[in-house]
Amino acid sequence: MQQDMVQVRDLAKSFKRQNGEAFFAVKGVSFNIGKGEIFSLLGPNGAGKTTTISMISGLLTPSRGEATIGGSSIITQPLQAKKLLGVVPQEIALYLSLSARQNLEFFGKMYSLGGAELKKRVDEVLDLIDLTERQHDKVETFSGGMKRRVNIGVGLLHRPQLIYMDEPTVGIDPQNRRRVLDTVLRLRQEMGMTVLYTSHLMEEVQEISDRVAIIDHGEIIALGTVSELIQKIGEEDRLIFNVGMQTVPDALLTKIISDTTGVSKATFERHEATEGAISDSLEIGTGQILVYAKRGRSALPHIIQITNEAGIDVYSVQVREPDLEAVFLSLTGRALRD
Amino acid sequence: MTKILTIAWKELYTTYTDRSLLLIMIVTPLALATIIGSAFSGFFGSGGDLPIRDIDVAIVNLDQGSSGDIFVNVLVPPADASPETLLDNPLYELTNAVELGDADAARAAVDEGTYPAAIIIPADFSEKVSYGQNDPIQPVSVEVYASSASPVSASVIRTLAESIANQIATGNVTVQATIDAMIARAQTDPAFGLRFLSASNNDAFNPDFTPAFDPANNPLTIEQQTVTGESAITFNPLVVFGSAQAVFFMMFTALGGANSLLEERRDGTFQRQIVTPTPRIVLLLGKFLGVFLNCVIQVAFLCLALTVVGSLLEGRINFIWGNNLFLVALVVITVALASSGIGTIVAALVKTPEQGNIIGGVISLAFGVLGGAFFSVDGIPGIREFRVITPNYWGVDAFTKLAQGDQNIGLNLLVMVGIGVVFFALGVIIFNRRLNV
Numbered sequence: 070m071q072q073d074m075v076q077v078r079d080l081a082k083s084f085k086r087q088n089g090e091a092f093f094a095v096k097g098v099s100f101n102i103g104k105g106e107i108f109s110l111l112g113p114n115g116a117g118k119t120t121t122i123s124m125i126s127g128l129l130t131p132s133r134g135e136a137t138i139g140g141s142s143i144i145t146q147p148l149q150a151k152k153l154l155g156v157v158p159q160e161i162a163l164y165l166s167l168s169a170r171q172n173l174e175f176f177g178k179m180y181s182l183g184g185a186e187l188k189k190r191v192d193e194v195l196d197l198i199d200l201t202e203r204q205h206d207k208v209e210t211f212s213g214g215m216k217r218r219v220n221i222g223v224g225l226l227h228r229p230q231l232i233y234m235d236e237p238t239v240g241i242d243p244q245n246r247r248r249v250l251d252t253v254l255r256l257r258q259e260m261g262m263t264v265l266y267t268s269h270l271m272e273e274v275q276e277i278s279d280r281v282a283i284i285d286h287g288e289i290i291a292l293g294t295v296s297e298l299i300q301k302i303g304e305e306d307r308l309i310f311n312v313g314m315q316t317v318p319d320a321l322l323t324k325i326i327s328d329t330t331g332v333s334k335a336t337f338e339r340h341e342a343t344e345g346a347i348s349d350s351l352e353i354g355t356g357q358i359l360v361y362a363k364r365g366r367s368a369l370p371h372i373i374q375i376t377n378e379a380g381i382d383v384y385s386v387q388v389r390e391p392d393l394e395a396v397f398l399s400l401t402g403r404a405l406r407d
Numbered sequence: 408m409t410k411i412l413t414i415a416w417k418e419l420y421t422t423y424t425d426r427s428l429l430l431i432m433i434v435t436p437l438a439l440a441t442i443i444g445s446a447f448s449g450f451f452g453s454g455g456d457l458p459i460r461d462i463d464v465a466i467v468n469l470d471q472g473s474s475g476d477i478f479v480n481v482l483v484p485p486a487d488a489s490p491e492t493l494l495d496n497p498l499y500e501l502t503n504a505v506e507l508g509d510a511d512a513a514r515a516a517v518d519e520g521t522y523p524a525a526i527i528i529p530a531d532f533s534e535k536v537s538y539g540q541n542d543p544i545q546p547v548s549v550e551v552y553a554s555s556a557s558p559v560s561a562s563v564i565r566t567l568a569e570s571i572a573n574q575i576a577t578g579n580v581t582v583q584a585t586i587d588a589m590i591a592r593a594q595t596d597p598a599f600g601l602r603f604l605s606a607s608n609n610d611a612f613n614p615d616f617t618p619a620f621d622p623a624n625n626p627l628t629i630e631q632q633t634v635t636g637e638s639a640i641t642f643n644p645l646v647v648f649g650s651a652q653a654v655f656f657m658m659f660t661a662l663g664g665a666n667s668l669l670e671e672r673r674d675g676t677f678q679r680q681i682v683t684p685t686p687r688i689v690l691l692l693g694k695f696l697g698v699f700l701n702c703v704i705q706v707a708f709l710c711l712a713l714t715v716v717g718s719l720l721e722g723r724i725n726f727i728w729g730n731n732l733f734l735v736a737l738v739v740i741t742v743a744l745a746s747s748g749i750g751t752i753v754a755a756l757v758k759t760p761e762q763g764n765i766i767g768g769v770i771s772l773a774f775g776v777l778g779g780a781f782f783s784v785d786g787i788p789g790i791r792e793f794r795v796i797t798p799n800y801w802g803v804d805a806f807t808k809l810a811q812g813d814q815n816i817g818l819n820l821l822v823m824v825g826i827g828v829v830f831f832a833l834g835v836i837i838f839n840r841r842l843n844v
Contacts (some may be wrong), residue, residue: 126682149686160674166421178413179683223679 073230074153074263075125079101080134082120094120096287097134102280107257107264109274111393112284116125118267119159121284122233122257125265126156138231152180155229159236161216162223169200169219172208173226190333194222197252213243221252232256233265238273246273253277271393283397290400299365299391302399305333305366307389308372310358312381319357321379331363331370410685411693418664418697419704432660432705433712439652441645441716447572462560463503465525474575478526478549479506481571501563514552520791523560524553526568536575551633557791560783581655618794645717646727650806653709654799656777658746664698667752668838669760687842691835695751702743710739710806729809734816738809741820742802746829749798751834755841773786774799798823 081097095117102108110118123129125136127147140150163172173191177183182190195201198218201359208216217237224232234253238246248274256262268274274281275295283291283298291298317337325335336359358376362368365388376383389395422428466482468475468503482504484492492499507513513525527550535547551568553561567573668691671677680690710728728735753770757763767828777784778799784791794800805819 099704128678128681147683148686151682154682156679156682158679160675163680164417164421164676166424167417171420175413175417176679176683179410179685181410181684183409293547 071368072104073101074104074106074140075100075136075265077101077110077121077125077136078134080121080124080136081132082124082129083132093132094287095124098282098284098287098289099134100289100292102179102231102263102265104263105257105261106207106279107253107277109266109268109278109281111268111271111274111281111397113269116284117287118284120236120287122235123267126154126233127151148268152227153230155224155227155232157224157232157234157237158219163208163216164220166207168205169195169211170204170224172219173222176223177226180225190226190228194226195246198222199248207285214241214248215380217241217245217249221249225256228260229262229265231265233267235267236269237266238268238270241257250277251255271397275393281393283393283400285397285401291396292327295393298393298396302391302396305361305363305391307391308360308362308365308369309387309389310360310372310376310383311385311387312356312376313384314355315381317356317381318379321376321381322358323361324375324379325358325372328375329360329362329368331365331368332372333363334361335359384394410600410689411696414437414680414690414693415697415700416696418667419700422664422697422701432656432701432774433708435656437709437712437716441649441713447585451796461503462501462524462563462683463522464564465505465507465516465522467507467510467513467525467527468509469530470528470532471530474533474536475528477575478528478568478571479504482526482567485698499838500565502567510550517552517554520788521552522554523557524551524564526551526564569818624829640651645713645720645804646810647807649709649716649727650803651775651778651780651799653706653713654742654746654802655771655780656709657706657743658749658771658774658799659767660705661698661702661743661746661750662753662763662771663693663750663835664701665747665754666757666760666763666767668694668754669763673760676715681842687839688835691838695747695831695835699743699747702746703739706739706743711736727810728806729812729814731809731814734809734814735806737820738802738805738823741794741823742798742805744831745798745801745823748827748830749836752830752837754835778803795822798826 077098077100079097079099080095081093082095083091083093085091098117098121100108110121112118120129123136124131125143126144127150131144135144137143138150139153141153143150164175167175170191173194174187175220177187177190192201193206198221200215200218203211203215206221210218217240221234221237224234236250237253241249253264253266255275257264264277266274266278280292280294280297281298282289291301293301319337322335322337326332337356338355338359338379360368360372369386373383373386422432464482466479468479470476482498482502483506484496484499488499507516507525510527512524513522513527516522517525529547529549532547532549549568549572551561551565553564581691668677671680674696680685714725714727718725749770753767757766774779776799777794777797778788779794780799784794786788801819801822805816805823808814808816808819
């Protein structure tokens with residue numbers, strides 16, 4: 070049976086507004102993270118992700134509730150709990166006037182590492198983040214991606230059992246983003262680390278996570294594996310047929326629903342503006358048929374045939390499988406990026 | 408303890424590898440102190456512009472003869488003096504001399520801070536310095552009663568008194584020596600004796616006595632009495648202005664260093680330390696130990712550098728800070744502690760690094776002015792009373808006393824340690840509370 074690395078029970082945090090009125094940024098969240106699990110907190114900016122993690126990592130004192138890391142309470146045994154935790158903050162929390170190696174050595178000493186052990190760990194981490202050759206250069210001379218790799222390296226130095234990564238791919242190019250995601254997967258695979266990951270980027274959360282908690286307005290509104298969450302809203306694909314400036318009659322939409330197996334809904338939309346649009350890549354004024362169907366790919370040839378028979382040309386087709394974006398949209402009524 | 412030292416070392420390393428910071432911490436105060444010190448040395452040596460003016464001084468002439476009048480005549484302008492006369496005599500611009508009749512009243516006025524110094528000429532002054540064949544010139548002291556709270560002004564007055572006394576002595580000793588020699592020759596050379604007797608009745612006699620003055624023969628001494636009863640002030644502008652500049656810039660270092668804690672909060676490096684298994688008090692102690700050591704190193708280096716400058720100006724090796732190295736080190740440490748304490752409390756009370764920079768700058772500047780970094784506030788009633796709230800005043804005063812050989816700096820040390828410990832403790836408590844939200 071998998072043991073829990075993190076247990077969070079009714080964790081809440083209130084702040085006072087300038088007018089003295091109290092408001093809860095986190096309204097009592099509960100979840101467990103198993104050892105070796107990659108667990109993601111997904112939510113828009115201001116949802117309460119960082120506040121939740123700040124309480125778990127000891128930066129903020131909870132107003133209510135409790136959390137343990139490896140069985141140690143963050144409230145009554147904070148130093149023991151912190152020994153098990155590595156933190157990779159969203160911002161580049163490094164001393165820019167120090168070299169990569171000096172940064173690693175400094176924070177290593179803050180984790181009570183020293184002597185030959187510290188040197189060995191620093192060498193290992195420099196190798197892991199692929200900065201051995203630039204180890205003596207000041208961090209201020211590094212590119213954004215290199216800084217972010219050092220930022221991650223500092224969190225790994227003391228070989229924590231739990232590593233918390235707060236939006237570690239923000240502001241970096243696709244190549245470095247890929248490298249970060251691969252590193253996260255390697256940490257679990259090769260070192261058995263438990264990873265607590267926060268992001269507002271649905272794609273990367275969906276790619277790396279074993280389980281996801283969707284948080285909004287300080288509350289967890291859904292928690293489970295990606296497939297479990299998708300099942301909650303129904304497993305329908307979205308098929309998008311671009312028909313340009315043509316107009317689609319309602320009769321064709323009715324025929325698509327009635328004649329195609331698995332189709333639950335078909336609509337025609339004229340792309341008026343970006344808000345509420347299915348695809349931002351469409352030109353304004355172009356139309357699209359939107360079809361919701363189980364096993365959408367297998368329904369695709371039949372729908373195209375019916376459409377052509379009705380005299381409508383299909384210029385392009387997109388198949389959207391159900392994702393966390395759709396889950397969030399379904400649960401909150403708005404997109405993650407809103 | 409290891410973590411405290413690790414944080415402090417990081418603080419020192421980042422400071423001393425930052426060239427622009429070193430420019431502000433070391434080069435600028437050294438240059439300013441050297442320029443000001445050199446200017447003052449020029450004034451006291453070979454002449455120059457007057458950087459100090461309108462020093463209040465009381466003169467009490469108890470002399471029953473006429474020699475004491477020389478002091479009064481030199482320093483106190485005649486009642487009917489024309490504006491041109493006042494402008495032509497730089498001493499009238501330098502001092503605001505007032506003649507008083509009672510020595511005790513003059514001393515009391517110095518004690519109360521009305522005058523930085525009083526010159527008291529004894530009743531037998533003329534009798535002892537005047538020539539007489541059977542009554543040769545005798546040693547006599549002119550008392551300069553000075554306030555230890557105004558070391559610069561007191562030193563200027565003492566220098567003036569010495570200068571006037573030297574001129575009186577020059578004339579009288581020369582007259583005595585020359586007349587003695589002539590009498591001796593007249594006793595063996597009757598012809599010369601007759602010419603001498605004739606000449607001595609001539610009004611043109613005196614200008615003949617103009618040999619060079621030998622300071623070794625000076626029978627006049629200036630007896631320095633400070634309010635605390637200590638003696639012998641020797642004013643070294645490099646000590647006064649150098650230490651004032653050093654403490655002034657160190658206050659910037661202390662406030663800036665403490666403010667860097669807010670910058671670390673903004674940049675996330677402090678939060679990154681908080682999530683390590685390290686008690687917050689250790690993090691704060693490490694940070695402020697670094698700030699304190701930065702201050703100590705800065706002031707110690709400036710003291711050393713100013714010694715080199717002083718030695719170069721004088722053309723000889725001269726440790727300008729006095730002969731008690733232990734007490735000098737104690738002053739360096741305590742003034743750094745006091746400044747670090749003030750830096751800590753400011754960092755704890757302000758909300759942002761930007762706010763800290765502005766408030767810190769204002770405090771540094773205000774304390775620098777009160778501490779005499781730019782000009783002496785000895786003679787500015789309403790301002791000089793506030794000096795005592797600044798570590799600058801206590802530090803500069805302690806450095807000046809030590810340089811003068813006065814080791815009575817217990818109060819200075821106590822006040823500076825008190826400021827440092829109280830503000831540091833309060834700052835840490837407040838800062839820790841703010842973190843513990």
